[in-house]
Amino acid sequence: MEIKIKAQEKNNQRKVYIKTYGCQMNVYDSQRISDSLSVEGYITVNSIKEADLILLNTCYIREKAAEKLYSDLGRLRIMRAKYKQTPLTIGVIGCIAQAEGEEIIRRSPIVDLVIGPQSYHCLPYILKKVEKGTKIIETDYALEDKYMRMPLPKKEAIRHRGVSAFLTVQEGCDKFCTFCVVPYTRGVEVSRSVEQIVLEAENLVDGGVREITLLGQNVNAWHGNSSSTHEWRLGDLLFRLAKVKGLKRLRYTTSHPRDMDDTLIAAHRDLPMLMPYLHLPVQTGSNRILRAMNRRYTALDYQKLIERIRAVQPNIALSGDFIVGFPGETDADFEKTLKLVQDVFYASAYSFKYSPRHGTPGADMSNQIDEQTKDERLQRLQVLLGKQQQLFLQSKIGTVIDVLIEKPGRNEEQMVGRSPWLTPVVLKTKAPIGTMLDVVIEEAKQNSFVGRSQE
Ligand code: SAH
Ligand code: SF4
Ligand code: F3S
Secondary structure, three states: OHHHHHHHHHHHOEEEEEEEOOOHHHHHHHHHHHHHHHHOOEEEOOOHHHOOEEEEEEOOOOHHHHHHHHHHHHHHHHHHHHHOOOOOEEEEEEHHHHHHOOHHHHHOOOOOEEEOHHHHHHHHHHHHHHHOOOOEEEOOOOOOOHHHHOOOOOHHHHHHHOOEEEEEOEEOOOOOOOOOOHHHHOOOOEEOOHHHHHHHHHHHHHOOOOEEEEEOOOHHHOEEOOOOOOOEEHHHHHHHHOOOOOOOEEEEEOOOHHHOOHHHHHHHHHOOOEOOEEEOOOEOOOHHHHHHOOOOOOHHHHHHHHHHHHHHOOOOEEEEEEEEOOOOOOHHHHHHHHHHHHHHOOOEEEEEEOOOOOOOHHHHOOOOOOHHHHHHHHHHHHHHHHHHHHHHHHHOOOOEEEEEEEEEOOOOOEEEEEOOOOOEEEEEOOOOOOOEEEEEEEEEOOOOEEEEEOO
16 A cells, blocks of 8 residues: 555656756756755656656857757747647746746747746745746846755765766856846856855765865855955865865866956965866957956956966966957957967867847947858867867876766776866776776877876
8 A cells, every 4th residue: 555655656746857058057056956846846857758847947148049948949839739748837947037037938938937047946936836827937136045045955966966066156247248148147246155155065075076166157256254354255265165074176167367366376276176277268368359348357467367376386277268259359359369379378268259149238339240250260269279178188198197086987897087177087997986096198089088097
């Protein structure tokens, strides 16, 4: 009898499928939402056809990212008409939800709920309302830390996600770069408290996590109160987290050059568990375009900053973001970007064609660049960045690096781990997941290493 009831419960258990677009902060949010819903009796499934609830956690950063939502919603409409006998709830959450609100339901009436990033803690309550047939749009900016009102992950969920975890410490942005939607989709800059962050880090490590990446749209703008008299900056937080027993590696992303302060640079000097890898987007090498973008630094400021960081941590590998074809960018401006890349040397990088975003000052600028010029510039920049990435990987052949074992490889006795610079490393070892190994790099492939364990 008891078994029968349990089986029935399982059949009745509601299933949620979450599709995540965009940045790592969305990945983290999707996990927190999955944890919240698990308390409400939902299980998270990997198959869209099984789901009773589908949540699309969206990104608005470039036009292409936004277009994807509507094509996915179109496919969902067809899928629902064809296959679904049982009721299906469809929700759009994340940055498009915040930016477009009710317009989403107007364009796609299959959508039942639209929730901006500041209201995720209300999701269980909203779902109950939606079940009664009401459509809900919730895009208010929260005043308090929403994560504080969401349950922490259970051990089982942490283990399932692996030994490397994300932890959002800061959200939003007050910088208003003229190309960017983030200040409008994620609201003002808000930092989470030291206590909340430490509690969450300890919970993750307790569940088997060995590497934590602190996240924020401007993570190094994080600031907080502590028991000491001075206000803490990200560097102070890293020193505190380094004391969490069992944690082996720390990372943070994404940083803004203007918020790279002395404490953070000191952390790169004094904390061996802070990985020597820094994602520090410069966007362009032209001072004229930097000014038009409202980045509030010059190419020289950026290069001097890199010099200061390299002086204390010569092994640091740099990564960056670049935009080509911002309004008014001339060939001479673009050459300055190439020159800066040559001078700095990037171990990895992301580069994009400028995408005009409605509501941002850049979209209204009169001197937009044509697509063909953007394509050509992107191509040239990516060739140069690709060469640097290869040179960086080649330079590690024959050296011994530390690798965190993350998952089994394709072949027997093979495991895949990560280098300090996020490169996957394939090696033969019996060491279990979560072990740190000294590994000799034998070969560099396009995006990975092949290594041999020294143990
Ligand atoms: N806060 C970070 C970046 C967050 S957005 C910083 O200031 O560096 C991530 C990246 O997307 C940006 O660095 C930028 O390179 C790119 N991006 C943002 N808006 C864009 C747009 N309108 N068109 C093209 N790329 C854009
Ligand atoms: Fe966007 Fe980053 Fe600029 Fe903020 S600092 S507006 S997130 S590019
Ligand atoms: Fe995209 Fe929002 Fe992240 S716009 S990049 S998902 S903050």
